[in-house]
């Protein structure tokens with residue numbers, strides 16, 4: 001699971017009002033090279049919760065992202081490269097996602113988070 | 123036993139390891155699913171600017187539908203309730219991210235972040251109550267409500283479905299409309315029992331020009347009764363959409379056929395007018411556009 005996906009996910013257990021961001025429990029992460037597209041990054045940037053991305057990347061040992069970002073930075077190739085790497089090339093392979101409100105743990109195996117809810121959570 | 127998988131077992135049981143492998147090794151299924159996905163992507167009508175988008179593939183299975191999205195340069199997140207199907211997707215090294223998730227429990231995404239969604243041959247599963255705790259109406263409501271919320275305003279969702287009957291189609295469409303979507307059902311090849319395919323084309327946000335429903339592919343028996351050549355140009359409209367004014371349908375019915383044109387030309391010739399000869403191009407059908 002990429003940090004892009006992590007950045008979009010929010011816990012939807014019944015009654016949870018702020019299910020974002022899911023805390024990352026990293027047992028194993030992998031890096032996979034992905035084709036670079038500046039247009040994709042510019043298009044997605046306004047939808048990214050920046051702080052969540054910075055924290056998630058740090059939890060995988062990648063600390064190159066600036067603490068704050070605004071759209072003027074999208075003109076910098078250096079910024080785009082780092083953004084690309086954090087967003088698309090870092091994958092959580094084994095570990096878990098933890099709901100910030102309830103502490104519920106969603107296990108991640110082989111890169112696939114299990115987001116199935118129990119009956120009393122729907 | 124029924125030929126509908128939906129009536130045999132819940133999806134996570136029906137699509138077990140054996141079925142997931144069988145499904146994904148059939149060249150016939152691969153071809154059908156990729157055609158359906160191509161068409162769904164076309165109906166999504168993303169801006170033609172070459173920008174890769176972030177899309178959802180709902181009920182992504184082993185990734186056959188998602189692959190079409192990758193081939194067209196988009197990034198996608200696929201979710202499915204069957205671990206066996208997702209395992210095959212991993213094995214095939216699909217490019218999208220995968221999630222084990224039940225769409226009937228609602229999609230857990232932040233509001234407004236997704237550029238578009240497709241779902242190929244999956245949503246009709248929601249009409250079944252596979253567990254005592256399942257209420258199809260509540261599950262459809264949770265699904266469409268959460269889908270509406272996570273899509274960007276103006277974004278589309280195109281869901282290719284196999285409803286069991288008219289009531290199921292109305293049920294699915296009804297919950298989509300109640301969630302706030304505009305749109306309706308596009309039917310391709312409505313007169314062929316084999317090729318007939320239905321797509322719910324849904325737009326997020328208030329009705330506007332961009333929410334006008336595109337046309338279906340395939341012959342419309344009523345307008346082509348005098349032309350049985352069955353060539354590929356016979357792409358006419360057949361849609362069922364409550365929001366579209368009747369007038370549109372009537373205008374297509376009034377189109378004169380080849381016979382009528384040839385008769386008129388003959389009449390003009392008899393009057394001594396210069397009239398171009400009749401060829402295979404005379405009064406031929408034009409490609410439908412949208």
Ligand SMILES: C[S@@+](CC[C@H](N)C(=O)[O-])C[C@H]1O[C@@H](n2cnc3c(N)ncnc32)[C@H](O)[C@@H]1O
Pocket residue numbers: 133134137155180181182183184185186187201202203204207223224225226241242243244247248
């Ligand atoms: C016919 S397959 C289609 C798979 C893929 N879209 C394709 O085109 O090959 C239907 C898929 O829908 C999935 N499905 C059924 N009910 C679901 C649900 N409630 N939530 C998520 N996926 C579901 C099944 O597990 C199965 O993989």
